[in-house]
Amino acid sequence: xxxxxxxxxxxxxxxxxxxxxxxxxxxxxxxxxxxxxxxxxxxxxxxxxxxxxxxxxxxxxxxxxxxxxxxxxxxxxxxxxxxxxxxxxxxxxxxxxxxxxxxxxxxxxxxxxxxxxxxxxxxxxxxxxxxxxxxxxxxxxxxxxxxxxxxxx
Amino acid sequence: xxxxxxxxxxxxxxxxxxxxxxxxxxxxxxxxxxxxxxxxxxxxxxxxxxxxxxxxxxxxxxxxxxxxxxxxxxxxxxxxxxxxxxxxxxxxxxxxxxxxxxxxxxxxxxxxxxxxxxxxxxxxxxxxxxxxxxxxxxxxxxxxxxxxxxxxxxxxxxxxxxxxxxxxxxxxxxxxxxxxxxxxxxxxxxxxxxxxxxxxxxxxxxxxxxxxxxxxxxxxxxxxxxxxxxxxxxxxxxxxxxxxxxxxxxxxxxxxxxxxxxxxxxxxxxxxxxxxxxxxxxxxxxxxxxxxxxxxxxxxxxxxxxxxxxxxxxxxxxxxxxxxxxxxxxxxxxxxxxxxxxxxxxxxxxxxxxxxxxxxxxxxxxxxxxxxxxxxxxxxxxxxxxxxxxxxxxxxxxxxxxxxxxxxxxxxxxxxxxxxxxxxxxxxxxxxxxxxxxxxxxxxxxxxxxxxxxxxxxxxxxxxxxxxxxxxxxxxxxxxxxxxxxxxxxxxxxxxxxxxxxxxxxxxxxxxxxxxxxxxxxxxxxxxxxxxxxxxxxxxxxxxxxxxxxxxxxxxxxxxxxxxxxxxxxxxxxxxxxxxxxxxxxxxxxxxxxxxxxxxxxxxxxxxxxxxxxxxxxxxxxxxxxxxxxxxxxxxxxxxxxxxxxxxxxxxxxxx
Numbered sequence: 001x002x003x004x005x006x007x008x009x010x011x012x013x014x015x016x017x018x019x020x021x022x023x024x025x026x027x028x029x030x031x032x033x034x035x036x037x038x039x040x041x042x043x044x045x046x047x048x049x050x051x052x053x054x055x056x057x058x059x060x061x062x063x064x065x066x067x068x069x070x071x072x073x074x075x076x077x078x079x080x081x082x083x084x085x086x087x088x089x090x091x092x093x094x095x096x097x098x099x100x101x102x103x104x105x106x107x108x109x110x111x112x113x114x115x116x117x118x119x120x121x122x123x124x125x126x127x128x129x130x131x132x133x134x135x136x137x138x139x140x141x142x143x144x145x146x147x148x149x150x151x152x153x
Numbered sequence: 154x155x156x157x158x159x160x161x162x163x164x165x166x167x168x169x170x171x172x173x174x175x176x177x178x179x180x181x182x183x184x185x186x187x188x189x190x191x192x193x194x195x196x197x198x199x200x201x202x203x204x205x206x207x208x209x210x211x212x213x214x215x216x217x218x219x220x221x222x223x224x225x226x227x228x229x230x231x232x233x234x235x236x237x238x239x240x241x242x243x244x245x246x247x248x249x250x251x252x253x254x255x256x257x258x259x260x261x262x263x264x265x266x267x268x269x270x271x272x273x274x275x276x277x278x279x280x281x282x283x284x285x286x287x288x289x290x291x292x293x294x295x296x297x298x299x300x301x302x303x304x305x306x307x308x309x310x311x312x313x314x315x316x317x318x319x320x321x322x323x324x325x326x327x328x329x330x331x332x333x334x335x336x337x338x339x340x341x342x343x344x345x346x347x348x349x350x351x352x353x354x355x356x357x358x359x360x361x362x363x364x365x366x367x368x369x370x371x372x373x374x375x376x377x378x379x380x381x382x383x384x385x386x387x388x389x390x391x392x393x394x395x396x397x398x399x400x401x402x403x404x405x406x407x408x409x410x411x412x413x414x415x416x417x418x419x420x421x422x423x424x425x426x427x428x429x430x431x432x433x434x435x436x437x438x439x440x441x442x443x444x445x446x447x448x449x450x451x452x453x454x455x456x457x458x459x460x461x462x463x464x465x466x467x468x469x470x471x472x473x474x475x476x477x478x479x480x481x482x483x484x485x486x487x488x489x490x491x492x493x494x495x496x497x498x499x500x501x502x503x504x505x506x507x508x509x510x511x512x513x514x515x516x517x518x519x520x521x522x523x524x525x526x527x528x529x530x531x532x533x534x535x536x537x538x539x540x541x542x543x544x545x546x547x548x549x550x551x552x553x554x555x556x557x558x559x560x561x562x563x564x565x566x567x568x569x570x571x572x573x574x575x576x577x578x579x580x581x582x583x584x585x586x587x588x589x590x591x592x593x594x595x596x597x598x599x600x601x602x603x604x605x606x607x608x609x610x611x612x613x614x615x616x617x618x619x620x621x622x623x624x625x626x627x628x629x630x631x632x633x634x635x636x637x638x639x640x641x642x643x644x645x646x647x648x649x650x651x652x653x654x655x656x657x658x659x660x661x662x663x664x665x666x667x668x669x670x671x672x673x674x675x676x677x678x679x680x681x682x683x684x685x686x687x688x689x690x691x692x693x694x695x696x697x698x699x700x701x702x703x704x705x706x707x708x709x710x711x712x713x714x715x716x717x718x719x720x721x722x723x724x725x726x727x728x729x730x731x732x733x734x735x736x737x738x739x740x741x742x743x744x745x746x747x748x749x750x751x752x753x754x755x756x757x758x759x760x761x762x763x764x765x766x767x768x769x770x771x772x773x774x775x776x777x778x779x780x781x782x783x784x785x786x787x788x789x790x791x792x793x794x795x796x797x798x799x800x801x802x803x804x805x806x807x808x809x
Contacts, residue, residue: 070685071672071683071728072672072730074683074685075684075708075728084803085703085705085706126779127704127778127779130731130734132729
């Protein structure tokens with residue numbers, strides 16, 4: 001029993017000594033998910049676990065998605081495959097899972113710190129994608145717009 | 154001459170104090186061993202209090218953390234601030250408009266934090282402009298000046314912006330009496346006959362905070378210095394210290410120091426409301442500006458108003474009473490219970506504490522020693538709770554804790570004196586370095602002081618810091634008041650010259666802090682909400698650039714077709730929606746300033762094209778690894794040239 005206590009205290013002390021990440025990232029983003037939460041690493045990290053897609057595409061969603069894209073995304077992302085600040089959007093829905101895309105949009109700081117694909121992209125672009133304060137509902141609209149951009153109907 | 158002897162005595166004592174304090178003692182000798190740990194806020198940890206500090210002659214407010222004394226922000230109020238573009242951007246220029254035109258500077262003395270039921274509510278900070286009379290409102294969610302109201306019929310707004318229990322009213326009392334009305338071209342020597350005082354009661358909308366001058370009191374021609382509202386039992390009353398009851402108009406130093414007693418003026422503002430409801434106020438033609446900043450259009454508008462309602466206190470004998478107070482009173486502070494009013498006569502050897510209930514009884518019994526211009530003067534003893542004997546030299550201001558103690562600053566003897574409000578007994582005294590003006594206990598002017606510290610704001614620092622030439626910093630000093638004895642913990646230099654300050658628990662403000670302006674809600678007429686809307690339009694000699702900023706480019710960043718003589722308006726919209734990512738905009742040769750644009754906001758810098766050439770512009774706020782790349786060019790062609798208007802970003806078609 002005594003030994004267990006010592007171990008526990010030591011563990012607590014170690015944990016307390018570990019350097020904390022800056023608090024801001026946590027405040028700004030939904031709580032960091034533990035590694036065990038990642039059921040499917042290709043879905044990225046965040047609140048979006050499962051997205052069900054429908055065809056035909058939802059025209060209202062596409063329009064809303066385009067409006068948000070124009071306002072918050074188009075400064076850095078083209079609809080072609082050309083990279084300007086960030087990667088071009090063409091064929092993104094073929095390369096990435098819908099969950100990954102929506103987590104990248106809504107949980108970008110955690111994705112850039114922990115998701116291997118997001119980190120590779122950061123090395124390529126050398127510019128942290130900003131948190132554009134997009135809700136999960138709005139991210140779903142952007143996803144619909146991306147599917148349209150990739151030729152789905 | 155008695156006065157001269159007193160002045161001599163005071164001077165000698167002051168120099169003794171200074172001489173004594175100037176002996177090098179080393180900073181360690183005045184603090185005890187654990188002081189450092191009490192003010193140490195570890196990296197990444199937060200302070201317990203916000204300290205909202207007036208900047209005096211810099212016209213701004215500074216925000217410090219307590220107990221660390223760290224400076225977080227300089228918040229421009231009455232003075233232009235080229236660092237952010239406040240007063241220079243097209244959107245903020247109207248904030249500094251007055252009936253005298255654009256006034257780029259003022260002297261900001263006092264802070265009043267909004268209260269509900271007499272307690273801090275963390276919504277707004279109000280501040281006065283002492284020179285060109287104005288009152289400002291700062292929104293504590295954005296730490297920005299959102300409203301400025303000019304005060305007509307005022308010679309200098311010193312007795313301001315003190316606040317009632319539920320932020321019903323702020324007051325603005327004129328420091329200098331002046332001739333008012335139709336006949337103002339009068340000899341200065343006709344002071345007694347023609348000069349009047351004026352106290353404005355500014356109503357605050359409980360939802361929006363929007364201010365308007367509900368009424369003005371026309372009062373005898375004195376100097377109105379400071380004031381405090383009643384609270385609890387005295388709610389409905391306001392108390393003003395008055396000096397120069399001699400009505401001197403030259404060499405006030407001597408001529409306004411003759412009377413043994415001046416007055417505290419007690420105003421029954423509930424009574425004033427009754428008279429107004431009965432239509433007894435007189436409308437007067439005046440001219441004053443009212444400036445409001447709209448956080449949806451991101452733009453200020455200034456309107457000129459033309460009328461105030463005036464009640465002449467001489468015509469309403471039960472509206473105002475004078476309480477005699479020795480001698481040239483400065484502070485006039487009401488304790489948390491609302492029962493006691495402390496008068497601090499700058500030249501007096503005692504400090505009177507008046508009792509509100511005795512004052513009410515005296516009125517009921519017509520217990521007057523006479524009148525001044527028809528206004529009843531209460532007998533001194535009848536309103537007096539008692540005097541603090543030999544408290545110190547040159548009392549100025551008093552704040553309170555929650556345990557019935559008062560803390561008074563003494564300018565001449567350079568100390569804070571702690572005393573008990575009921576027993577009037579002096580309990581403790583500590584030196585300040587040097588010449589304290591105002592002081593602040595967190596929640597000290599409210600019905601529920603938070604206590605813990607008292608902060609001294611010192612006028613002189615002499616040998617306290619590394620010298621910086623003839624002009625030295627002012628300072629603040631932090632003392633613990635948790636034990637019986639006050640304990641000096643820290644001193645820190647301040648910006649500007651602090652006068653009054655308030656401290657408020659961080660918990661009342663911190664979580665309400667705005668992080669971004671949602672770009673969806675941006676209704677600025679020149680906003681470019683997305684790069685698709687970025688463009689350049691010509692309208693005669695005006696060129697409007699609808700520009701966007703996001704890490705790390707400006708769009709458009711190549712502009713051609715501007716001609717010499719054009720007035721170019723750069724309307725920059727920050728497309729970022731993340732906290733702490735402002736962008737800046739500066740262009741070579743600008744005669745105004747730069748602008749900082751917060752996430753989701755639009756701000757405009759006007760620039761006149763004066764010479765033929767290609768002129769760079771760039772982002773001034775280090776925003777990313779490619780911040781140095783965040784730049785662009787404007788090509789300026791000769792007047793009358795036909796270079797076509799063109800704009801682009803990322804177009805390299807022309808490059809050979």
